[in-house]
Amino acid sequence: MAGVAEEFGRLYGYEPEGVWEAPGRVNLIGEHTDYNDGFVMPFALPHTAVAAFGRRTDTAVRAHSADLPGEPVVVADPAPGASAGWADYVASVVWALRDAGHAVGGVDVHLASTVPTGAGLSSSAALEVVVALALNDLFELGLERQQLASLCQRAENDYVGAPTGIMDQTASACCTAGHALFLDTRDLSQRQVPFDLASLGLRLLVVDTQVKHSHSEGEYGKRRAGCEAGAAELGVSALRDVPFASLPESLDRLSCDEIRGLVRHIVTENHRVERVISLLDAGDVRAIGPVLVEGHASLRDDFRVSCPELDLVVDSAVAAGALGARMTGGGFGGSAIVLVEEPSSDQVAKSVVEAFASHGLTEPRVFTAVPAAGARRVR
Structure with missing residues (x-):
C-alpha cells in the first residue's frame, strides 16, 4: 500500500487522501446464472486491486496503472462511448455514480493490481469496486455495499459494454474472510457460508x-x-x-x-x-x-x-x-x-x-x- 501512495505522490505532486483495495473472486459454483436471476456462490481472493485517490477541483478523471508505462490517462468528461482503454473501468464508475444523481467530483487515481487479468478471476470487477468504494468514502455518499456493486455492474454494462451479471461486483464488495457468498441474484439476498x-x-x-x-x-x-x-x-x-x-x-x-x-x-x-x-x-x-x-x-x-x-x-x-x-x-x-x-x-x-x-x-x-x-x- 505504501508503494501505491508514494507513486501517487510522484505522479500527481501531492499526497493521496487514502488508499483502498478490492479483491478478485473465484466462483465455487453457479456459472452464467447471475444474468438469469439465478443462484451463485463466489468467494473473494487475497489478490486485490489497490488504488490511491485524491480529489480534484474540476470534474476530470486522471488514472494511472502500475502495470502500464506512460503518463496518466485523462478523461475530461466520462460518458459512454468516450473510450479510454483500461481507464474506462475507472471513468465508468464515476459516470455511473453521477448519472444516478450522486455528487462526485474529479479524481486522480493510481492503481496496482495482483488480480490476474483475463483469467476469469474478475480483475475488472475488482477495479470497479475499489473505485466505487473510494468515491463513496471521499464524497461521503453513504451508499451500502450492494448499492455500490449494482452501480459497478451498470458501469460495466452500459459504459464498458460488457453484458455481465451482478455476481462479480457483489463478491468483490460483500464477501467476508473464511466464507463463500450464497447470493440470490434476483432479490440480492445474501448468506455467508463458512468455507x-x-x-x-x-x-x-x-x-x-x-x-x-x-x-x-x-x-x-x-x-x-x-x-x-x-x-x-x-x-x-x-x-x-x-x-x-x-x-x-x-x-x-x-x-x-x-x-x-x-x-x-x-x-x-x-x-x-x-x-x-x-x-x-x-x-x-x-x-x-x-x-x-x-x-x-x-x-x-x-x-x-x-x-x-x-x-x-x-x-x-x-x-x-x-x-x-x-x-x-x-x-x-x-x-x-x-x-x-x-x-x-x-x-x-x-x-x-x-x-x-x-x-x-x-x-x-x-x-x-x-x-x-x-x-x-x-x-
Missing part, C-alpha cells in the same frame, strides 16, 4: 490456463441473448423460473438444440448451487467434488464456453486424484478450480502442469485459493 477448507484437510487450487478472454467479445453476449430467447419461448421472465423437476417438458417446448443446451445448463446449474449449499450446511464438503465435475460438463457441452485447456485441467486433475474440478468464470479461457485433499495437492498440481507440457501448452499458473475479505479502506 474453511484447511481445517478439513482440503485445498481448492486455482489453475490459470494463461488463455486470455474478454467478456466484451461477442460470444458472451450471444449466450446471454440465447438465454433470454429461451425464457421468452417458455413464457417466463428469466430462466430462474423454470423448475428443475419439469426440465424435460420445458426442453421439449424449445425451438432449437442451441437454446435447449443453454436452458438445460442454467436450470441444472441453479440446482447444483442448491445441492452444494445443502452439502456444505451438512458438513459434507468432500461430496461437492462430483458436483463440480458435473458443472464443468454442463458448461462444456450445453453452454459451450469451455476450451481445450480448461478441459485438460479438469481431466488431468481428476485423473490424478482430485475430488472434483471445473472451469470458473465466463469461459473461453481463464481459470479452473480443483478440490483436492491437502496431502495430494502438490501431486495433483504437478500432474496438471505435466499434462500441459505434454500437449505443448504454456505452463499454467497454480495457486491455493483462500476465502478472503471484501473491499475495504486500508489507509
Whole structure:
C-alpha cells in the first residue's frame, strides 16, 4: 500500500487522501446464472486491486496503472462511448455514480493490481469496486455495499459494454474472510457460508490456463441473448423460473438444440448451487467434488464456453486424484478450480502442469485459493 501512495505522490505532486483495495473472486459454483436471476456462490481472493485517490477541483478523471508505462490517462468528461482503454473501468464508475444523481467530483487515481487479468478471476470487477468504494468514502455518499456493486455492474454494462451479471461486483464488495457468498441474484439476498477448507484437510487450487478472454467479445453476449430467447419461448421472465423437476417438458417446448443446451445448463446449474449449499450446511464438503465435475460438463457441452485447456485441467486433475474440478468464470479461457485433499495437492498440481507440457501448452499458473475479505479502506 505504501508503494501505491508514494507513486501517487510522484505522479500527481501531492499526497493521496487514502488508499483502498478490492479483491478478485473465484466462483465455487453457479456459472452464467447471475444474468438469469439465478443462484451463485463466489468467494473473494487475497489478490486485490489497490488504488490511491485524491480529489480534484474540476470534474476530470486522471488514472494511472502500475502495470502500464506512460503518463496518466485523462478523461475530461466520462460518458459512454468516450473510450479510454483500461481507464474506462475507472471513468465508468464515476459516470455511473453521477448519472444516478450522486455528487462526485474529479479524481486522480493510481492503481496496482495482483488480480490476474483475463483469467476469469474478475480483475475488472475488482477495479470497479475499489473505485466505487473510494468515491463513496471521499464524497461521503453513504451508499451500502450492494448499492455500490449494482452501480459497478451498470458501469460495466452500459459504459464498458460488457453484458455481465451482478455476481462479480457483489463478491468483490460483500464477501467476508473464511466464507463463500450464497447470493440470490434476483432479490440480492445474501448468506455467508463458512468455507474453511484447511481445517478439513482440503485445498481448492486455482489453475490459470494463461488463455486470455474478454467478456466484451461477442460470444458472451450471444449466450446471454440465447438465454433470454429461451425464457421468452417458455413464457417466463428469466430462466430462474423454470423448475428443475419439469426440465424435460420445458426442453421439449424449445425451438432449437442451441437454446435447449443453454436452458438445460442454467436450470441444472441453479440446482447444483442448491445441492452444494445443502452439502456444505451438512458438513459434507468432500461430496461437492462430483458436483463440480458435473458443472464443468454442463458448461462444456450445453453452454459451450469451455476450451481445450480448461478441459485438460479438469481431466488431468481428476485423473490424478482430485475430488472434483471445473472451469470458473465466463469461459473461453481463464481459470479452473480443483478440490483436492491437502496431502495430494502438490501431486495433483504437478500432474496438471505435466499434462500441459505434454500437449505443448504454456505452463499454467497454480495457486491455493483462500476465502478472503471484501473491499475495504486500508489507509
